[in-house]
Amino acid sequence: xxxxxxxxxxxxxxxxxxxxxxxxxxxxxxxxxxxxxxxxxxxxxxxxxxxxxxxxxxxxxxxxxxxxxxxxxxxxxxxxxxxxxxxxxxxxxxxxxxxxxxxxxxxxxxxxxxxxxxxxxxxxxxxxxxxxxxxxxxxxxxxxxxxxxxxxxxxxxxxxxxxxxxxxxxxxxxxxxxxxxxxxxxxxxxxxxxxxxxxxxxxxxxxxxxxxxxxxxxxxxxxxxxxxxxxxxxxxxxxxxxxxxxxxxxxxxxxxxxxxxxxxxxxxxxxxxxxxxxxxxxxxxxxxxxxxxxxxxxxxxxxxxxxxxxxxxxxxxxxxxxxxxxxxxxxx
Numbered sequence: 001x002x003x004x005x006x007x008x009x010x011x012x013x014x015x016x017x018x019x020x021x022x023x024x025x026x027x028x029x030x031x032x033x034x035x036x037x038x039x040x041x042x043x044x045x046x047x048x049x050x051x052x053x054x055x056x057x058x059x060x061x062x063x064x065x066x067x068x069x070x071x072x073x074x075x076x077x078x079x080x081x082x083x084x085x086x087x088x089x090x091x092x093x094x095x096x097x098x099x100x101x102x103x104x105x106x107x108x109x110x111x112x113x114x115x116x117x118x119x120x121x122x123x124x125x126x127x128x129x130x131x132x133x134x135x136x137x138x139x140x141x142x143x144x145x146x147x148x149x150x151x152x153x154x155x156x157x158x159x160x161x162x163x164x165x166x167x168x169x170x171x172x173x174x175x176x177x178x179x180x181x182x183x184x185x186x187x188x189x190x191x192x193x194x195x196x197x198x199x200x201x202x203x204x205x206x207x208x209x210x211x212x213x214x215x216x217x218x219x220x221x222x223x224x225x226x227x228x229x230x231x232x233x234x235x236x237x238x239x240x241x242x243x244x245x246x247x248x249x250x251x252x253x254x255x256x257x258x259x260x261x262x263x264x265x266x267x268x269x270x271x272x273x274x275x276x277x278x279x280x281x282x283x284x285x286x287x288x289x290x291x292x293x294x295x296x297x298x299x300x301x302x303x304x305x306x307x308x309x310x311x312x313x314x315x316x317x318x319x320x321x322x323x324x325x326x327x328x329x330x331x332x
Contacts, residue, residue, distance in 0.1 A: 004228075005072035007032045007059050007105065008039070008079030012183040013119070013217055015043035017078065020221035022051055032068055033079065034058050034097075042315060043182050059101035062108070069108035074115040074228060077105055080155075082121075083186055084146045085332070088272060091147035098151035099158070106162045116170045117228055118159040122213065122238070123149035124174065127275035130211060135279040136174070138236040145273050163234055171231040173224060175239040176280045179301065180217035181308045185316050186323050188212075189302070192251055192265075193309045194320055196258045203332060206270035208248030211277035215241040216295035216305075226291045240280025241293035253299060257306055268332045 004021065008014040009031030021027050029052045033039045044054055057064035059079045069075060079101060081087065081094040102118070109116045125136045126143030142157075144150040156172060163170045179189045192202040223239040231237060245253075252262040285291050295301035309316065 002073040003028045003030070003071060004074055004076055005030050005032060005068050006076045006078065007101075008077075009033055010035060010039040010041060010043050010054060011078065012038070013178055013220060014078035015040075015182050016180065016217040017076070017221040017224055018044065018047060018052060020218065021225060022047055024225065028052070030055060030068060030072065032057055032059060032064070037319070038082070038184050040182070040315075060096050060104050062104050065104050065108045069105070069114055070112050072114055074117060075105060075109055076117045076119070076224065076228065077102065078119045080152065082148060084148050085186075085271060085330075087146050087148035087151075091151075094147050094151040098148075099154045102155035102158050106158060106168065110162060110166050110168050116159065116168055117224065117231075118156065118170060118172045119224065120156050120172060120174045121149065121152050122174050122176050122240075122278045122280055123275065124153040124156060125278075128277040128279055130209065130277050132277070135281040136238060137281045138174075138238055138284060145275050169233045171227050171233065172236040173227055173239050174236065174280075175220050175223075176213035176215050176241070176243070176278055178217045178220055179214055180305050181312075182315075183217070185320050188247065189250065189254070189305065190309060190316070191323070192254050193258070193306055194316055196255070196260055197310065197313070198317075198320060200324065202251055202255065202265040203268045203327070204247060204251055204265050205268060205274060205332070207267070208251060209246050209276075210274055211244055211246045211279070212250075213240050213278050213280050214243035214245060214250070214298055214301075215239065215293065216301040219293040219295055222294070223285060223289075223291045226289045227285070230289050232288070237285040237289070238280050238282050239285055240282040241295065242282075243298050244277075244279055245298060250302075253302055254306065257299075257303055271332075
């Protein structure tokens with residue numbers, strides 16, 4: 001495959017994918033990242049500069065994208081505005097990055113005949129009832145709930161339309177909730193870990209009954225690379241590790257692993273339109289591509305994640321106070 005253009009490669013999932021590619025292949029990588037609050041140059045400091053370079057720019061900027069795509073053998077599109085709470089406060093950046101940005105990349109890929117892999121989320125499918133035995137598949141109808149998930153759904157539709165209308169070689173993946181190193185402290189798991197580490201009480205939306213299907217970001221990275229190497233053009237692959245757990249259970253596990261009482265947290269106002277349950281059926285990805293998650297024990301992955309945040313306080317402490325102040329203004 002040679003050279004990859006990885007959008008959003010200085011963000012949480014994108015940076016982990018870049019490190020995975022550099023460790024497990026001979027590919028070179030150009031990262032295109034706007035370096036918003038969710039992107040961090042420090043996420044790539046250990047990457048070999050001979051094989052990985054960072055271009056600071058916007059995926060919605062046709063000039064920047066047009067300069068980078070011709071040199072790439074494949075585009076791997078992680079870049080997205082992704083925080084539901086932020087999308088409820090101001091949807092516009094989500095439309096620009098997730099919709100216009102994807103369109104801009106697709107047009108550049110179409111002009112140059114460049115292979116395109118689009119990274120999406122299970123949130124495009126909406127939610128499932130807590131007692132529903134079903135799980136999301138590639139054939140599940142879209143029913144997004146928030147401005148974030150609606151814009152990701154729109155980007156998925158654009159990718160499929162460019163494949164059908166213009167013959168662009170594409171693959172798509174929809175992944176469940178990621179956790180692991182480099183995740184911004186606004187997100188649920190790192191927020192609770194860093195709350196404990198800074199002497200704050202963790203926060204739980206509502207009763208904490210909402211169920212998420214958790215996957216370690218290292219397993220997500222391995223799956224995306226496998227799709228790039230072996231995925232069938234036009235196919236959608238769902239990536240999940242059978243890691244369903246409700247938020248209360250996850251929070252109690254974090255507290256237990258950090259040596260805290262399991263009730264040492266505060267309930268806060270629930271998010272509007274909070275999805276009830278996500279659940280991924282990743283059998284196609286496993287059966288067709290032979291991919292299997294390494295972190296099959298969620299507690300092990302969670303312990304590794306806690307260790308990373310404990311050892312990398314200099315990475316997250318500069319933004320922790322501002323993040324909590326933002327949550328505090330909304331009673332969360």
